[in-house]
Amino acid sequence: MALAKRIIPCLDVTAGRVVKGTNFINLRDAGDPVEVARRYDEQGADEITFLDITASSDQRDIILSVIEACAAEVFIPLTVGGGVRVIGDVRRLLNAGADKVSINTAAVQNPDLVAEASAKVGSQCIVVAIDAKQVGPDEWAVFTHGGRNRTELDAIAWAKRVQELGAGEILLTSMDRDGARNGFDLALTRAVADAVDIPVIASGGVGNLQHLADGVSEGRADAVLAASIFHFGEYTVRQAKEYMRARGIEVRL
């Protein structure tokens, strides 16, 4: 009898299609986002995260119609990230039907955006996405621009800072593990989850169901996010939940 740990399938969307690449290259088409979202909802996904990986700004509005269409059919929380730069982007996504908006590079460049957005639309709507890469023993640096640019920020210190700024949740991605399918960076996940009071979503590296369970039991994440293991039908969300439940993790089934 407790709060369930959440499983969140992630849809990387570009030009109105779901794709999943390895380390952001070799994009493979994984279908229509509304269809995929509906399938995950039926399988018992607790939330769905959309990451808009559209490169050109003139195609940005496509994600709005994707979210509108999903929100009309899927009645679970929807998070959208990618290319969120200003408060107007946050509002447009929420108005299209997103429940939470995830801010990444813009939060690093302009931390006031996190404070402004959470004050205006509520902390519960603001997720800060942190892309981290290991740079030393128990030391992770924050990267921006899809993992290309290293910043001066320490991932754990940055996590604490965004909580103070008003973030309602942290989406933590290990850039070392993303796409590698060898499991979450559990030391990173645990270090961040222990450092903050807001929920932490572990991301990057899931290749099997054991990895999901480890993210919760060893990484102490409140939620686990995965893309490829669900997209190509290797596992259903339900199978993932049954696996976690069998390992003593509370899930919604």
Add this chain to the structure above:
Amino acid sequence: MAGSIAVIDYGMGNLRSVWQAVAHVAEGREVQVTSDPQVVAAAERVVFPGQGAMPDCMRELDARGLRPVLLDAARNKPFLGICIGQQMLFEHSEEGDVAGLGVFAGQVRRFPGERMVAADGARLKVPHMGWNEVRHSAPEHPLWQGIADGERFYFVHSYYVDPADRSIVAGTTDYGIPFTSAVARDNIFAVQFHPEKSAHAGLALLANFIRWSP
């Protein structure tokens, strides 16, 4: 406007999700997101959602002159409060030390933060965010029809209601402490969770509300 459903909009956040979910189960009835007291007065039933901080919600509600028509609806019409919309029905909130609408006697309290520990010793975070179980209180209410006792609903909140009159408790949830997650009295049903984001269980509750004749 017989048969119509008014979703009260007092300028605090996005009501698209609520509107969309209610419309999804409304069986063709008109569902209006409105801040117009006359539309609320003419509606057959009222959904009172809310997000953000309760002091802001109370201020914005009064700025739009919605209090009288809302209190009237709470006396006479099928009335569904959601999240802060539930909390605002009580006398007082610890959030900003603000007075509520006083439809129900009791307080809105904050989770005791650092003292919150799960059964396995793990630290519990505030806000309480995610899917948790709702146990029904006897006797069964029509809005629980077809919904399993202990079904999970989606929550996002740091405050919870503490009714003075325990007979209005319709649902209870555990998060470090047991707290009241649903209340019911006469024509009013109000929940702390978000039925509009609670997948099939949430839609079932909204459909029950649409059909409810208290």
